[in-house]
Amino acid sequence: MSNINNNFSFSRFGAYLNKLLVERWRTSVMRVGILFGSMLMIEFLVSISSYDNHTSSDRGFEILFVCYAISLLVSGSIFASDLMSGARRKAERISALAFPVTPFENWLARWVICVPLYLVTYLVCMYAAETLRVVLVGSVFPQIELHFVPIFAYSNFLDWDLSPAWLLYFWVTAVYVVGSVFFMRRPTLKTTMLLFLMFWGGSLTLFLGGRHLDYSYSLLIRSLYWFAWLSVPFLWWLSYLGFKDLEVIDEFSFKRSKVWIVGYFVCALVVANVGIWGQALGDAKFSYDDVAEDGKGFYLDRTIEKRIAPVTVIAYNDSSNADYSSDNNIAFTVEVNYVNDASQCSVIYPDEVLKVWQKDNVLYYALSDSVQTNDGYYLNFLYGPDGKADVDEAVSNGKIVYQVKGIDGKVRKVLDRNYDERNKARIIVNTLPGSLVVNQPAGHNVYIGTGKTRSITVNSKGELKFTSAFKLDSLVLNDVYRVDLNSAQINVMKVQLGLDPENEYAGDTEFVPTDKAMVNHVEVVGSGEISQIDDVRFKRLVLLPSKDGNLNIELKNVKRKMVVQGQE
Amino acid sequence: MLEIDNLTFAYKKSGNIFEKFSANFAPGHIYGLLGPNGAGKSTLLYLMAGLLRPQSGLVMLDGCDVRKRRPETTTDIFIVPDEYELPRVSLSEYIRVNSVFYPRFSYDDLKRYLSVFGMNEDVNLGNLSLGQGKKVYMSFAMATHTRVLLMDEPTNGLDIPGKAQFRQFLSEGHTSDSIFVVSTHQVKDIEQVLEHIVMFDDSEILANADIKSIFPDGNVDLERFFNERINQKMAQQ
Numbered sequence: 117m118s119n120i121n122n123n124f125s126f127s128r129f130g131a132y133l134n135k136l137l138v139e140r141w142r143t144s145v146m147r148v149g150i151l152f153g154s155m156l157m158i159e160f161l162v163s164i165s166s167y168d169n170h171t172s173s174d175r176g177f178e179i180l181f182v183c184y185a186i187s188l189l190v191s192g193s194i195f196a197s198d199l200m201s202g203a204r205r206k207a208e209r210i211s212a213l214a215f216p217v218t219p220f221e222n223w224l225a226r227w228v229i230c231v232p233l234y235l236v237t238y239l240v241c242m243y244a245a246e247t248l249r250v251v252l253v254g255s256v257f258p259q260i261e262l263h264f265v266p267i268f269a270y271s272n273f274l275d276w277d278l279s280p281a282w283l284l285y286f287w288v289t290a291v292y293v294v295g296s297v298f299f300m301r302r303p304t305l306k307t308t309m310l311l312f313l314m315f316w317g318g319s320l321t322l323f324l325g326g327r328h329l330d331y332s333y334s335l336l337i338r339s340l341y342w343f344a345w346l347s348v349p350f351l352w353w354l355s356y357l358g359f360k361d362l363e364v365i366d367e368f369s370f371k372r373s374k375v376w377i378v379g380y381f382v383c384a385l386v387v388a389n390v391g392i393w394g395q396a397l398g399d400a401k402f403s404y405d406d407v408a409e410d411g412k413g414f415y416l417d418r419t420i421e422k423r424i425a426p427v428t429v430i431a432y433n434d435s436s437n438a439d440y441s442s443d444n445n446i447a448f449t450v451e452v453n454y455v456n457d458a459s460q461c462s463v464i465y466p467d468e469v470l471k472v473w474q475k476d477n478v479l480y481y482a483l484s485d486s487v488q489t490n491d492g493y494y495l496n497f498l499y500g501p502d503g504k505a506d507v508d509e510a511v512s513n514g515k516i517v518y519q520v521k522g523i524d525g526k527v528r529k530v531l532d533r534n535y536d537e538r539n540k541a542r543i544i545v546n547t548l549p550g551s552l553v554v555n556q557p558a559g560h561n562v563y564i565g566t567g568k569t570r571s572i573t574v575n576s577k578g579e580l581k582f583t584s585a586f587k588l589d590s591l592v593l594n595d596v597y598r599v600d601l602n603s604a605q606i607n608v609m610k611v612q613l614g615l616d617p618e619n620e621y622a623g624d625t626e627f628v629p630t631d632k633a634m635v636n637h638v639e640v641v642g643s644g645e646i647s648q649i650d651d652v653r654f655k656r657l658v659l660l661p662s663k664d665g666n667l668n669i670e671l672k673n674v675k676r677k678m679v680v681q682g683q684e
Numbered sequence: 685m686l687e688i689d690n691l692t693f694a695y696k697k698s699g700n701i702f703e704k705f706s707a708n709f710a711p712g713h714i715y716g717l718l719g720p721n722g723a724g725k726s727t728l729l730y731l732m733a734g735l736l737r738p739q740s741g742l743v744m745l746d747g748c749d750v751r752k753r754r755p756e757t758t759t760d761i762f763i764v765p766d767e768y769e770l771p772r773v774s775l776s777e778y779i780r781v782n783s784v785f786y787p788r789f790s791y792d793d794l795k796r797y798l799s800v801f802g803m804n805e806d807v808n809l810g811n812l813s814l815g816q817g818k819k820v821y822m823s824f825a826m827a828t829h830t831r832v833l834l835m836d837e838p839t840n841g842l843d844i845p846g847k848a849q850f851r852q853f854l855s856e857g858h859t860s861d862s863i864f865v866v867s868t869h870q871v872k873d874i875e876q877v878l879e880h881i882v883m884f885d886d887s888e889i890l891a892n893a894d895i896k897s898i899f900p901d902g903n904v905d906l907e908r909f910f911n912e913r914i915n916q917k918m919a920q921q
Contacts, residue, residue, distance in 0.1 A: 120756040128755070128785070135781040139771035207767035214733050216758040216785045364735035365695065365727075 124220060132217045133225040140201065140229075148237060151191065155245040158183050163249055167257050174262050176249075181265045184242055188235075189285055195234040196292035197304040199226050199355065203362075204300060210364055223359040227352065230296075231289060239267065280341070287344045290351035297358035298377055300366045310381070317385065347384070354380060414468045414487060415498050416541050417518030421464045422472065426548040427479040431555040434482035448560045450481075451544045451583075452552065454567030464520055464544040469497070472543065481543050497540070518542075558597075564604075582633075598626050601633035601652060608637045609654075613644030613667065627652050643667055650674065685710055686732065686832055686863055691741035693724075693731060701727050703887040704741070711831065712860045716878040717867040718910055723885045725867040726766065729834045732865065733763040745832065759786065762825045763834040770817050772810030779805070779824070786828035793857075794827035800853045801846065814841040822850075826857040833857075835866045839873040847873045871906040881906065883913060890917060 121128070137144070158180070166176030203212035215222065243264065250262045268278060288311065295307030357373035430450055448470070455461060463479060465472050472481045516535040521527045532542075549569035554562050558577035565583050571590035574580050579598040586604040593599060595614040611625055624644050629651035639658045640646055643665020649657070650671045661667035686709040694700040701724035709715055717725045730736045732743050734750035734757065743750045750757045771778065783789040798804055801819040812820060818841050825833060839847050854877045858864060866874060881898070883891040890913045895904055 120754075120759055122754040122756050125755075131781070131784050138777060138781045139773055142772060202769075202771075205769070207765065208769045210730075210733075210735060210763060210765045211768060213735055213753065214758055214761065214763050216755050218755060219753055361737075363737055364730050 122218065124218065128217055129221045129225060132215070132221055133228060136202070136225055136229060148241065151238065152241045152245065154187070155184075155241055156248070158187075159245045159249045163253050167253050167260060169257065169259075171257065172259050172261070174260060176253075177263050177265065180246075180249075184265050185281060188238055188242075189288060191238065192231075192234060192285060192289045193292045193308075194304055195230050196289040197296045197307060199223075199230045199293050199296040200300070200303070200359075201226070201230075206364060206366075209362070213362060213364060219360040220356065223356045226359075227293065227355070231293065231352075283341065283344055283348075286348045287351075290348045290355075293355045294351050294358065294377055297355050297362070298374070314381070314385070343384070347380070350380070414466075416466050416469060417516065418466055418468060418521075419464045419518060419542065419544075420467045420521045421462050421523050423523055424461050424463050424474050424479060424545075424547075425477070426458050426461050426550070427474065427477050427545065428551050429478040429553045429555070430543075430545060431478060431480055432482065432557055432560060433480040434488075447578075448481075448541045448543070448556075449563055450554060450556070450560070451542055451563040451565060452554075453544065453546050453565040454549045454569055455546045456548075458548060460546060461548065462523065462546045464542070464546075466541055469541055470543060479545060581628075593625065596625055598628065600628035601630055601635070603630070603632035604634075606633070606635045608639070609635045610639045610641065611646060611649075613640065613642035613646060640667065640669065645669070685746060686865075687742075687744045688728075688732070689742045689744065691731060691738050691743065693727065693736065693738045693741075695727075698722075700887065702731075702738075702741075705884070705887050705889075706741075707882055707889065707892065709832075709863045709865060711863050713879045714854060714858055714864040714866065714877055716871070716874065716881040716906070717865060718871065718881055718883040718891075718906065719885050720914065721869075726836050729763060729765075729836050729865065729867055732832070733761055733834055734758070735763070760830050761832040761834065762828055762830040764818075764822055764825050764836065764838060766837040766840060768817075768821060770809040770812070770821065773808070775805050775807050775809060775820060778809055782824070783828070786830065788829035790827055790829060793829070794823055797823035797826050797853060797857060800856060801849050815843055815846055818842065819846065819849075822853065826853070829859075829862070831861060832863045832865070835864070837868055837870075838866060839868060839870050850874070851877045871910065875904050875906040878906070883910065885914070885917065888917070890914075 162176040162179050162183070166179065203209045212222070217225075246264050250264065253260065254262050266278070291311060292304070292307050295310065296303040299306040354373065354377050357376055361373045430452070432448075463472050465481065467484065469484055469487055470481055471484045472479065474480070516532050517529050518532060519527050519529050549567060551571045551573075552569065553573040554576060556562070556574075556576035556578055560576060561579040561581065562574050562576060563581045563583050564572065564586060568587040570588075571592070572588060573592040573594070574596050575594040577595055577597050579600070580593065580596050581600040582602040582604040584602065586602070588604060588606045589608065591604075591606050591609045592612070593610065594612040596611075613625055625646050627646075627648045629648055631651075631653065633652050635652060635654040637656045637658070638649065638652075638654045639660060640649075641660040641662070643662045645668040647670065649669060659667060659669065688705060688707045688709075691702050691705045692700065693702045693705075705728075717728060719725050727736065731738060732750065734743070734753045737751055745757050745760060748754065748757050750761065779791065779794065783791070795805060798820070801823065803816065803819055803823075807816075807820065809817065809820065818838070822835070822838060825835075839850055842850060851874060854864065854866075854874070866878070868874060875895075878895055880894050881891055882889065891898070891909075898909060899905070
C-alpha cells in the first residue's frame with residue numbers, strides 16, 4: 117500500500133481517461149455521428165439557398181458562422197452537463213467514486229472528455245464539413261470566393277471580435293460543468309433554468325438601473341468581462357470541489373462545496389447589481405487609476421483644472437517638431453469661456469497629454485513631457501474616462517463624456533455637446549472679458565463660448581468657432597482656415613488672408629454658412645481666397661487686397677446695398 | 685485491519701443510523717453483516733468504502749481514513765453493491781481497461797472464478813442477465829485481490845445453483861490477508877461459509893463473534909440466532 121501514489125499520476129490519469137473513453141465509445145461515436153450529420157445538413161441547406169451562378173461573394177458564410185456558433189454553445193452546454201455520466205445514479209456512482217484514482221484524476225478525466233475534447237471534436241467535424249462545402253461549392257461555382265468559418269478574433273474577412281463569443285461559450289459551459297455536479301437529477305434542465313433566471317434577473321436590473329449607463333465608457337462592462345473570464349477556471353474548480361464532496365447517497369446539505377457554488381452565483385449577481393446601480397445612481401466616481409489599455413495610452417478626456425490669473429494671450433509653445441495632429445489624427449482645441457470674477461479664472465486640460473503654464477498674462481500650452489519623450493509612432497490616445505469611448509458614436513452624436521478633476525480635487529463628469537473630430541484634445545480657459553489674442557499652429561482650433569468681450573485676435577491656421585451667442589467689438593482673423601460665427605454679433609471683423617508660399621491654399625479662409633451671425637463691418641486684407649462670406653450677414657464689406665497677390669471672393673445672393681471699396 | 689471507530693452517521697430524513705459505533709474487521713475472515721431492515725447494513729458498507737461521510741468518527745484501513753478516497757485505500761477496497769451498472773463492452777475489453785488499476789489482479793484467477801460460476805471470459809457485458817452480470821462482476825472483484833471485499837446482498841439475482849456456486853466462490857477466493865464482508869438478508873445462502881458475524885440494530889451490536897463460538901456443535905442456524913437476539917433485545921426494551 118505504501119507504494120501507491122496518492123498524488124496526481126499521469127499514467128493513472130491516462131489509464132482512467134482511456135477507461136472512460138473505451139467504456140463510452142458507442143455513445144460517443146453515435147453522438148459525433150449525429151453532430152457531423154447535422155453539420156452536413158446545415159451546410160447543404162445553406163449552400164443550396166445561398167449560392168448560384170450570379171453570386172460572386174460568399175453569402176452563406178455569415179449564416180454558417182451564426183449556425184455553428186449557436187450549435188457549439190448549445191451542444192457544448194449539453195456535453196458539459198454530461199460530466200457525471202456514468203456516475204449519476206446510485207448504481208453507477210458507487211463504482212465511479214470507489215475507483216482507485218484520486219478524486220482529481222477522476223474529475224479531470226471527465227472534464228477533459230466533456231470540455232476540451234468535445235470542443236476539439238466539434239471543430240474537427242466543423243472544418244471537415246466546411247471543407248466539403250468549400251470544395252464542392254467551389255467546383256460548381258468557381259467564381260465565388262469561399263471562406264472557412266473562422267474561430268479566432270478579427271479574421272481578414274470577418275470584422276468581428278470573437279473573444280466575447282468565446283468568453284460566453286466557456287463561461288456558460290463552465291456553469292453547466294458546475295451544474296452537472298450540483299444537480300444530480302436533470303442537470304441540463306436545471307442549469308438552463310438557473311441561467312434563464314440569471315439572464316432575466318440581469319436584464320431586469322439593466323432595464324431598471326442601467327438606462328442611464330453610458331455603455332461605451334462603462335467600467336462595469338469591462339469589469340464584468342474580466343470577472344467572467346476569471347470565473348471560468350474558478351467554476352471548473354468549483355466543479356471539482358463538488359465532485360470531491362460527492363457521496364453515494366445524494367442528500368443536499370448546504371456545506372463545503374455547496375456553499376462555494378451558491379456563494380459564487382450570489383456574488384456574481386451582487387457584483388453586477390452593485391456596479392449597475394452604483395453607476396446608474398450617478399454616484400460612481402471615475403478614478404484616475406482606471407485600467408489603461410496599455411502602458412503607453414494617453415487619456416484625452418481625463419482633465420484637471422488649475423486656477424490661473426486672467427489672461428489676454430493664449431499661445432502654443434512647443435519645441436517638439438512632431439506632427440501629432442496628422443500622425444495620430446488628433447486636433448487640439450482651445451475653448452475660451454468668459455467669467456465675471458477673477459477668482460473663477462481657470463484652465464482645464466488633459467495633463468497626460470498637455471502641459472500648461474502661465475507667465476504674466478500669457479497662458480502657454482504645449483505637449484506634455486511624457487508625450488514628447490515617447491516615440492510618436494507608438495502614441496496611443498484614448499478617448500473617454502475609461503479609454504473605451506466610441507469616438508465614431510461620439511462624433512455622430514456630437515456628445516462625449518469626459519471627466520474633470522476640479523480645483524477641489526474632486527472628479528466630476530462633464531458632458532461635452534460640441535464634440536467632433538476637430539476638437540479631441542481640449543484646453544478650456546475661463547478668463548475675464550477684454551482683449552484676447554490666440555496664437556496657434558496649424559491643426560489647432562479655437563472655440564469661443566458664451567459671453568461678451570471687447571476684442572479677439574486669432575493667429576491660427578486652424579478653425580475658429582463660436583459655440584453659442586456672443587457679442588464682440590472686434591474680431592481679427594489672421595490666416596484662420598475656417599470660421600463658424602454661429603450667432604455672434606460682431607461690430608468689426610478683420611480677415612487677414614496670408615498666402616503660404618509652400619501651400620497656396622493655406623491662406624484661404626472659409627466661412628461656415630449661418631444666417632444668425634451679424635457683422636457690422638467686414639474688412640478683408642491680403643491675398644488668397646475667401647469663401648462663403650456671402651452666407652454671413654454683414655452690413656459693410658471692405659476688400660483690401662495686397663499688391664503682390666490676388667484676392668478672390670465670390671458674392672452671391674446680394675439682396676441689399678453693398679459698397680465694395682478698392683485699395684487706394 | 686479495517687477499523688470502525690466511534691462512527692456516527694445519520695441520514696437527514698431517518699435520523700441517526702449509527703451512533704458512536706465501533707467494530708474491527710481483521711484479515712483472514714469472512715464477515716457477515718446481519719441486521720433487520722433499516723439497521724444500516726448497506727450504509728455501513730458504503731461508510732467502509734468511503735462513499736459516505738460520517739458526522740463523526742472514522743473508518744480506517746491500516747490507519748488510513750477511507751473517506752478521503754485516496755488510491756492507497758481505494759486500491760485495496762472493492763465494493764460489489766446490490767445494484768450496479770456494467771458498460772456495454774466485451775469482458776476482455778473491460779478487463780483490459782480496469783485491471784491496470786489493481787496491482788494484484790490475476791487473469792488466471794478471474795478465469796477460475798468464472799468457471800466456478802460456469803462462465804467464461806468470452807462475453808459481452810451488455811448482453812448479460814442480472815445474475816450473469818453479478819457473477820462476472822463478483823469474479824472480477826475477487827480477481828483484483830483487494831484486501832477488503834465488500835459485498836451487498838451478493839446472492840440477490842442468483843439462481844439456486846448460483847447460490848451454491850457463490851459459496852464455493854467465496855471459499856476459493858478467500859486468503860489469509862483478505863477481509864470479506866458480506867451483507868445479506870438471506871443468511872441461509874451463505875451461513876455455511878461465514879466465519880464471523882456482526883449483528884447490529886440501532887447502533888447497538890447485538891453479536892460480534894465467530895460462528896464456531898456461537899455454534900460450537902457445528903449446527904449453524906443463523907436465522908434462529910438472529911430471531912433470538914432480536915426478541916431478546918425487544919424484551920429488554
